[in-house]
Amino acid sequence: MKNLLLIAKLDIKESMRSKWFLVYLLVFGGLMALFFVTGITDSVVMGFTGLSRLLLVYMQVTIVILPIFILITTVKSISGDRESSILEYMLSFPVSLKDYYWGKMAGRFTIVFLPVILALLLGIAWGIFKGGELPWKMLILYTALIFALCFVFLGIAFFISTLVKSHDVALGASFVVWITLLAFIDIALIGLMLQNRISDEIIIFLALLNPMEVFRVGAISLFDPELTVIGPVAYYILDTFGHSLFIVFSVVYPIVLGMFFAALGYLSFKKRDLL
Template structure:
């Protein structure tokens, strides 16, 4: 365990020196700052104002940016070490493959989630400073489903690391997964529904397997428990899960998906020639 935590700490320190981490932190902190400068909290849209209004905008940004950043930054973790012969050097020490692999995963999880949480904390601090009411429970639940989505794509990224032969191949697979996940938000599912006789409940069920779609629906349900903006999809979600059930599902399923991909990736990682 001590060795695993040491590797995780080394990866965290490497993240702090990485330009990707700094750009990621700057983007989200800058976005939050721009929200306050532009007076978003003072505006009211569909009854939402203050921090609730800011979080609604934050959701739309996270849907696009978070998955691709987690995939790209994480996919390079093991592949870069292997290309630079760092992996072979580290494994020459009394470090097992599992300690290296899961230590990297733990450190990378901190690296991809810390900027998001810092940005949310920044939003809450500014909100308190401006005298806005802070929906504590809403912020905690939103942080939880955001963390779950990070775990899901982190596991997928490590699985991509395990099957890729080079960094270029890994980046290509990451973009493919990201585009596929975005396409199944609306475009692909609407096309399938209109061109085939497949049950719409089956289509809606497929949509909820997508971590991005699940994050989107559960985040919206925090502000709109009736999911009125989703149209007919809301009936399937509410009948199948309920307003609280969909949030619980969004907290549990992405974590299970991410851990399953992580473990399967480790199985493939052990089978490959690591040198």
């Protein structure tokens, strides 16, 4: 455990010195500043008022930007160390593969999760300063959703990073994953698939395998429990899960999926040629 924490601490320090982390901070911090300047907390968005509208807009931005940032900055975590011979150097110390792998993942999760939450808390603090009412339940559930979204894409990124030896190939694979998931993020696109006479239940089931879609619908359900925004699909989701159970599913499923890919990555890391 001590070595694992040391690896995590080392990865955090290394990430904080890198340029991508500065860009990461500027993106989410800058977005919040932009929301303040444009008066997003003083306008009406889709009928929502107060801090709820800030969370709604932040959700729409997060679902697109956060996954790709996590993927492109993490897929080269192990492949980059392997390509630059840092991995060979690290393994020359009494550090097990288990400590190295999970320590890198713990450190990287900390560095990608905290800036997003800090930016969110900054927005909440500003909204309260402007006289808004703090939606505690919504904030806690939304934080859990962001945690799950970060975790699943971190697991996918580490899985990709262990499969390839070149970080250029890893970056290409991350873009393919992101674009593929993004292409099926909108349940409205399922209308095109319905023309093939596929069962509606199967199509919706396949759509909900997409962690980005699960995050999107779960976040929407915080603002709109009846899911009127997504149309008739809402009836199937609410009849199958119910509102409370779907929120639990939206948090637990991405975490389980992320752990599955992270575990696959670890198995691949142990069995493949490390250098």
